[in-house]
Amino acid sequence: xxxxxxxxxxxxxxxxxxxxxxxxxxxxxxxxxxxxxxxxxxxxxxxxxxxxxxxxxxxxxxxxxxxxxxxxxxxxxxxxxxxxxxxxxxxxxxxxxxxxxxxxxxxxxxxxxxxxxxxxxxxxxxxxxxxxxxxxxxxxxxxxxxxxxxxxxxxxxxxxxxxxxxxxxxxxxxxxxxxxxxxxxxxxxxxxxxxxxxxxxxxxxxxxxxxxxxxxxxxxxxxxxxxxxxxxxxxxxxxxxxxxxxxxxxxxxxxxxxxxxxxxxxxxxxxxxxxxxxxxxxxxxxxxxxxxxxxxxxxxxxxxxxxxxxxxxxxxxxxxxxxxxxxxxxxxxxxxxxxxxxxxxxxxxxxxxxxxxxxxxxxxxxxxxxxxxxxxxxxxxxxxxxxxxxxxxxxxxxxxxxxxxxxxxxxxxxxxxxxxxxxxxxxxxxxxxxxxxxxxxxxxxxxxxxxxxxxxxxxxxxxxxxxxxxxxxxxxxxxxxxxxxxx
Ligand code: NAD
Numbered sequence: 001x002x003x004x005x006x007x008x009x010x011x012x013x014x015x016x017x018x019x020x021x022x023x024x025x026x027x028x029x030x031x032x033x034x035x036x037x038x039x040x041x042x043x044x045x046x047x048x049x050x051x052x053x054x055x056x057x058x059x060x061x062x063x064x065x066x067x068x069x070x071x072x073x074x075x076x077x078x079x080x081x082x083x084x085x086x087x088x089x090x091x092x093x094x095x096x097x098x099x100x101x102x103x104x105x106x107x108x109x110x111x112x113x114x115x116x117x118x119x120x121x122x123x124x125x126x127x128x129x130x131x132x133x134x135x136x137x138x139x140x141x142x143x144x145x146x147x148x149x150x151x152x153x154x155x156x157x158x159x160x161x162x163x164x165x166x167x168x169x170x171x172x173x174x175x176x177x178x179x180x181x182x183x184x185x186x187x188x189x190x191x192x193x194x195x196x197x198x199x200x201x202x203x204x205x206x207x208x209x210x211x212x213x214x215x216x217x218x219x220x221x222x223x224x225x226x227x228x229x230x231x232x233x234x235x236x237x238x239x240x241x242x243x244x245x246x247x248x249x250x251x252x253x254x255x256x257x258x259x260x261x262x263x264x265x266x267x268x269x270x271x272x273x274x275x276x277x278x279x280x281x282x283x284x285x286x287x288x289x290x291x292x293x294x295x296x297x298x299x300x301x302x303x304x305x306x307x308x309x310x311x312x313x314x315x316x317x318x319x320x321x322x323x324x325x326x327x328x329x330x331x332x333x334x335x336x337x338x339x340x341x342x343x344x345x346x347x348x349x350x351x352x353x354x355x356x357x358x359x360x361x362x363x364x365x366x367x368x369x370x371x372x373x374x375x376x377x378x379x380x381x382x383x384x385x386x387x388x389x390x391x392x393x394x395x396x397x398x399x400x401x402x403x404x405x406x407x408x409x410x411x412x413x414x415x416x417x418x419x420x421x422x423x424x425x426x427x428x429x430x431x432x433x434x435x436x437x438x439x440x441x442x443x444x445x446x447x448x449x450x451x452x453x454x455x456x457x458x459x460x461x462x463x464x465x466x467x468x469x470x471x472x473x474x475x476x477x478x479x480x481x482x483x484x485x486x487x
Contacts, residue, residue, distance in 0.1 A: 002370050003037040003322045006099035010092070015046050016213065017196040019059040020206035026052045028214045031186040036102035036332040037323050037371045047186055048214035053221040056210035060152040060179040061227050063207030068149055068177040072127035079123035079174055082202035086116045089198065093163065093191060098323035100188040101159050102331040102372070103286055105324060111163045114451065115195075118167035118469075121453035122175040125474050129176060134482075142485040147478040149177035150253070151229035154222040156243075158235045159188035159334060160289045160394075166192050168457075168468040169232045170209060176477040178230075180209045183222055187334060189213030220246050228252060232476065234291075236392075237462055255466025255476050257291070257458060259392045260420025262441070263413035264294030265403070268302040270425030271447065276310045278423065278449060279398065283376045284318050284330045288396035289338075292421045292443070292457075295397070296382075296389055298412055301404045308380050308400055312359045315376040315398075320364055332372040333395055339363065339372040342395030346377060349388045355379040360396070384412050392418075406435060414440045419461035423449065442467075 015024035027049030033042045048056070067075070086093070090112050097108035131145035155169040162184055173180050184192035189211075196211040212218060219239070223231055223246035233243050234257040247254050264282065266275045282294040299307045323331035333339050346361050360377030363369075374396050382389050382399040389399050403409040413422055421443045426432050436444040442459045458467040467473050 002367050004324075005035050005038060005040045005042060006095070006324065008043065010096055010099055011043060011190055012193040012197060014043070016048055016052055016056070017193060017211040018052065018056045019210065020200060023052055023055075028052065028218055031213075031215070033100070033187075034335065035099060036334055039336065039370045039372065042099070045186055045189055045213055048183070048212035048218040048221075050217070050221040052212055053181070053214075053218055053225060056181045056212045057152060057222070057225050057227040059207040059210050060181050063205055064151055064179045066205060067174075067179055067208050072129070075175065075177065076123045076126035078202055078204050079119055079126060079171070082199055082204060083116050083119035083123065085198045085202055086112065086119065086195070089194075093194065095324060096194060097163055097191050098331070100162065100190040101334055102323045104328040104331045106326060106328065107286060108163070111161055114164040114453075115167035117453045118171040122171035122474065125172070126175040129474070129478065131480070136484075140487055142487060144483055146481045146483065147176070147475070148481055150477060150479055151178060152227055153178045153180055153230045153232060153477060154225070154228045155180055155182045155232045156219050156222065156235065157182070157184055157192070159185035160286055160291075162188050162191045163195070165234050166195055168473070169234075172468075172474045173232070173477045174204070174208065176474060178477055179207065181222060181228070182209060182211050183219055184211065184213050186213050186215050216242070219243075223247055223252070224249055226250055230477070231255070232466070233257065240464065256464035257466065257468060258420075258462065258464035259394075260291050260293075260418045260459060260463050261296055261390065261392060261416050262292060262294045262418070262421040262423065263296045263298050263416075264423040265298045265409045265413060265425065265435070266300060266303070266307060267424070267426040267428070267431065268300040269427050271427070272303060272307065272310070272425075274448065275425040276307065276314055278425075279311055280314050280318070280376070281449075283315065283378065283396045283398040287330055287333045287374070288398075289333060289394050294421070294423045295393065295399060296384070296413075297398060297400045298403050298409050299400055301402055304402050308358055308378070311378055311398070311400070315359050315378055318376050320368065320373055320375070330376065330396065332368075333374060334372070336372060338395065339374060342374055342393060342397065345388065345393050345395070346397060349379060349386070353383060353386050353388065355382045355386065355388065355399070384415055390416065406431065410435060410438050414438075417462045418459065420459040420463035421445065
């Protein structure tokens, strides 16, 4: 029996959310949403064209003075009320998340909590944003700074983790007093639209957050709009280049959260069982469609074959299946096109390189045959210069590479155009510090991957610039004004 299509009642009301209006007859056309679990169409998504982007920016500009000047304690309380609604609506939001991009509900629950926590954390900042008093010389003055909101911010997010990405941008933007036009991907717009409804239900005034699903045309209209004061983008490198081109006309400031090809370095003295467990998340979490996953696993020569055997055994136990079921660990990839592209990478790797296919490498059959399921796939003996090791696969494919010294591990890890994250497994604390300091990445996790809304996250090199999370994530949405009073 194949997987059931999600019930139509699950989906939010049709149309974009501009102010408090739902706009169903938008000028950007429609996108037919297909459920990745079984390849069946669910409903048509209205897509923003330039006219709706303009209307959304006007709505955000109109709402700006009221939101910016609202007393910070009131802004804080409204954001907290919204976080409570996100928590209360958790189960339905997780089902909706599974329906929009095939993320298993068990994983979606983690993302829903990331969203709740981000809004609570940044609500706490709303009444604590201040400047500093600066001593001056040789001239005497009273000098101080103010941190002010940018104004209207355009937030563009990808389809792979909409609840987490929505909260990572919108929560600090609102806490700092900005208003927002958020463009989710047309592939996965539903949780963002539902979040928009809940923002209104929480009492956040219409126009403070506007939700305009759409594709490249909507995104580029937002980036080049003269009424947008800052762009916060999450997505791929090719789109990031188009965004920088669009932003140059108005010199709009941009933050870019892009992809990665992160290294997980497993030393022989580390907790090997924990390292295996964490390594397989690199292939299976959101079916490998995550920016920060440790997709290049660098393994110490001393434990190399044993580590591969253990990864193979664990990957073959992963429960692949219906995203709506609680027991499912891994769901489908986003679309037929993605499935074809990923299978192309697997076939090319087998055809053109000496990498050893250890497990997986096929589309799943049986009850899963109509959906976009690919078996968790492991390649060993991967050459770091190969396309598999250098480029994002964005699918359930893990690469294992061998290293023989700390020096070689660092050299391989850094031999990448990307620099998002790295993971270390070692019990030698001096080695952990020494190597973490040498890695060209924005985030290093040692002996496990923890998350907290209070930590900064983001990349270096072609993984982008700017940070989400923590105080740096708030500062992305404020600008500094300096005031000098002569005395
Ligand atoms: P994408 O770049 O294709 O699309 C991202 C967003 O940009 C979508 O909303 C899309 O509609 C929009 N867009 C497309 N063309 C545009 C244009 N010309 N102007 C403005 N906007 C445009 O990426 P994707 O396939 O949605 O997401 C996958 C990528 O995102 C991967 O590279 C992944 O690593 C990255 N990602 C990064 C992070 C992070 O925090 N660093 C998080 C999630 C995903």
